[in-house]
Amino acid sequence: MTTEKAPILAINNIEVIYDHVILVLKGVSLEVHEKGIVALLGANGAGKSTTIKAISNLLASERGIVTKGSIEFEGQNINASNPADLVKMGVVQVMEGRHCFEHLTIEENLLVGAYTRKEGRKSVQESLEMVYNYFPHLRERRKSQAGYTSGGEQQMCAIGRALMADPHMILLDEPSMGLAPQLVEEIFEIVKKLNEEQGVTFLLAEQNTAVALRYATYGYIMENGRVVMDGKASNLRENEDVKEFYLGVSDGEQKSFRDVKQYRRRKRWLA
Numbered sequence: 001m002t003t004e005k006a007p008i009l010a011i012n013n014i015e016v017i018y019d020h021v022i023l024v025l026k027g028v029s030l031e032v033h034e035k036g037i038v039a040l041l042g043a044n045g046a047g048k049s050t051t052i053k054a055i056s057n058l059l060a061s062e063r064g065i066v067t068k069g070s071i072e073f074e075g076q077n078i079n080a081s082n083p084a085d086l087v088k089m090g091v092v093q094v095m096e097g098r099h100c101f102e103h104l105t106i107e108e109n110l111l112v113g114a115y116t117r118k119e120g121r122k123s124v125q126e127s128l129e130m131v132y133n134y135f136p137h138l139r140e141r142r143k144s145q146a147g148y149t150s151g152g153e154q155q156m157c158a159i160g161r162a163l164m165a166d167p168h169m170i171l172l173d174e175p176s177m178g179l180a181p182q183l184v185e186e187i188f189e190i191v192k193k194l195n196e197e198q199g200v201t202f203l204l205a206e207q208n209t210a211v212a213l214r215y216a217t218y219g220y221i222m223e224n225g226r227v228v229m230d231g232k233a234s235n236l237r238e239n240e241d242v243k244e245f246y247l248g249v250s251d252g253e254q255k256s257f258r259d260v261k262q263y264r265r266r267k268r269w270l271a
Contacts, residue, residue, distance in 0.1 A: 006075065007031040008169060008201055009055065014069030016050055016059065016225075024050050024064070026225040032169070032203050037195050039212040039233065040205040041246065042222035048205035049096060051222070052171045055203070056093040057083045074168070088116050090168030096177060096205075098154040100161075102147025106138050109146050109157050113164030124164070130198075131160040134190050152183035159187070163194070172204035176211060184208065188215045209246040213237045221246070 009032040016025035025047050032038045040048040053059050054066050057078070071078050073091055081089070092113075100109050110131055114124045132139040135156045141149055146157055155175060162170050172191070176184040192215050194200045206212040213219055216233040221242065229242070236242050 005033065008034040008074055009203065010070075010072045011051070011055070012070045012072070014051075014054060014071065015067050016047075016054055016064055017067050018062065018064045020063075024225050025054070027069070028222075028225070028227055029069075030220050030227060030230070032201060033218075034168075034201055035195065035199050036218060037191065037202045037204070037216045039216035039219040040203065040222060041209050041212060041219055042207075044207060046222040047225040048207075048222055049173050050225075052093065052173050052203070052205050056086060056091060056171055057081055058093065084116070087165055087167075090166070091171065092162040092165045092167040092169070093171040094158045094162050094173060094175065096173040098151070098158045100146040100154045100157050102145065104146055105143055106146055106149065106153070106157050107142040110138070110142075110160050110164050113161035114166075116165060127164050127166065131163050134163075134194060135160050151178050152180070152187070155179060155183075155187060156190075159190070163198075163200070167200060169201040169203065172202060172206075174205055174207065176206060176208045184211055188212075191215065209242070213242075 011028060011030045013027050013029050014025055015023065015027060017023055028047065028051055030038070040051060042048055050059070050064065053062070053064070055071055059065060066079055073089060078086060101112065104112070107128070110128060111124070114127065117124060132142070137153055138156055138160055141153055146154060149157070159170070159172070159175070175187055179187070188211055191202060195202060204212065204216070213233045213236055219230065219233050219236045220227050221229040221236070229236070231239070
């Protein structure tokens with residue numbers, strides 16, 4: 001008898017409150033297995049970014065706090081972990097909006113990502129070369145100030161900087177935001193290659209459901225701070241409700257996800 005391997009990340013029934021009164025996440029649970037690509041999907045305001053920040057412990061800067069539930073990474077509770085300690089553990093977040101250091105060059109930005117590493121210069125240089133191999137655009141622009149590069153190059157720089165920390169898991173928050181469709185495809189292709197060749201696990205929050213479900217292995221759909229549906233990405237792509245609400249394949253008037261039978265059934269468990 002074979003037992004399923006424990007997930008690398010397990011979120012158990014968490015609630016998040018902002019400003020002591022605003023309940024944003026209402027009992028969110030999800031799992032991410034090692035070497036998977038898991039997508040958090042849903043409209044703007046559904047709670048995707050808040051879930052990502054709850055994992056990386058960046059809620060405090062926005063007056064947010066996890067008030068219930070637990071978050072475990074590799075079997076260890078990380079609810080109270082310092083964000084810098086999480087990086088050392090192997091959890092790195094790529095922020096929404098990229099957040100490169102505009103006054104630094106692309107290469108300097110990448111090297112910043114290696115600040116927690118204890119290995120010598122040779123190991124860091126090998127990682128830098130790996131990043132340039134996956135992102136050849138960055139090699140060409142490595143001496144350019146990040147603030148003068150395109151949005152796509154800055155997104156590549158932000159992902160490359162995360163890779164420099166030698167992570168086990170990367171949290172990607174809205175990687176397609178503000179990018180042309182061709183660049184979005186290019187970045188997701190690189191994410192897929194990093195997953196397959198380097199074994200990096202990804203949890204990504206993404207509004208572009210169609211692209212995310214093509215590259216993800218598993219998906220969670222959020223609405224109003226709850227997970228309303230989850231499943232293998234291949235199954236979600238074929239689900240009629242997902243097609244109607246998130247993929248734009250519909251003949252009738254758009255409704256809320258709350259109107260579908262599957263959500264109403266699940267709501268009894270969420271109440």
